[in-house]
Amino acid sequence: MTNLNQTPKGERIHIGIFGRTNAGKSSILNALINQNIAIVSEIKGTTTDPVSKAMELLPLGPVVIIDTPGLDDNSELGKDRIKKSYQMLAKTDIAIIAVDSSSGIGETETNLIDEIKSRSIPYITVFNKCDLAPVSVSGKNEIAVSALTGENITELKNMIATLAPEKEERVLVGDLIDSGDIIVLVVPIDEAAPKGRLILPQQQTIRDILDNGAIAVVCKDTELSDTLAKLSAKPRLVITDSQVFKKVAEIVPCDIPLTSFSILFARYKGDLQTLVDGAKAINSLEDGDRILIAEGCTHHRQCGDIGSVKIPRMLEKITGKKPVYDFVSGTEFAENTGEYKLIIHCGGCMLSEREMRTRIAATTARNIPIVNYGVLLACLTGILDRSLEPFSDITI
């Protein structure tokens, strides 16, 4: 559950720890966070599932550290575990390759490094248990540590910080507004709204408006006319929940740019133009075409039945066609290699930007159009044109 006071998981740098069984991956996690949260034992295959821990890792800042099962477990169950570990690479911004100093680099590590390199993930080779076997490290991103005695753990943290990806200038609304502008946010409060708080995209938008020195005015759709009438200056932009877009579009005069939170986040997380292009696939939809519907989370907290019920129903109503659907959630996405007419992905609010972009890029590489819930719903409800007006670089 995302705590309001914490950096959202999707915004944290993810550090994945990979390596053979017993290399000391769980011990390294514990040493980095200075707590015994991961179970450590001399029995190979102690960690059976990836474990993520969100924490503040100085000097870097808010991170998620992922401990993974060993990559040399040849049992039947072990193969599944290895698959799960490799899946964690999709979430990984910085990889730690844990090597037992007495065994050194072998085939497992070489294969892992090849995969990590092919994904352009920065990595550190950590020779653990240096208290048992002395090692001389030569490469730039190599270090000898002891998770047991704590030797060189601070140095490892510093090394991790130097590998942190440059924070890409990601813009939510900053490029659309100037300081002093009034931005009106329309947030309907219905039974779908969580009790007593705003959802993450709304919070993040308000924060970005404040960071840009602009003024956020938040109201429900039922108070929008009144709000606009009471403002002494024309708002620079209106951002609405897409559920009430049509109603809002009737209220907001045409000379005031209007968009939705979903569209803003489609641009922020991924590649808006690709998603807009993907939506065009519905124009040539035929009966029996296969469509993959993918959810980032394994539990549908905020998405409800949008993917399983609402989207198929609307799609069929608008196109008059009856496609066939496959559904995947969580990490199943990476394994799915089916042929599809279109992939419809959720907004990815719980996925990091890297993971969302990786998913979009992997899909376009397979020549399959991809669209997300927000852009598709905007298209199906006929509001895409207006909600894209504020973005001069996007073509429909």
Ligand SMILES: Nc1nc2c(ncn2[C@@H]2O[C@H](COP(=O)(O)OP(=O)(O)OP(=O)(O)O)[C@@H](O)[C@H]2O)c(=O)[nH]1
């Ligand atoms: N001497 C020494 N022992 C260590 C060190 N790090 C881990 N160990 C021991 O090595 C064994 C394996 O450690 P784990 O942290 O469970 O290894 P793992 O890589 O998570 O293993 P799996 O979960 O089975 O894949 C345990 O008995 C640890 O106490 C170290 O730096 N020095």
Ligand SMILES: [Mg+2]
């Ligand atoms: Mg372990």
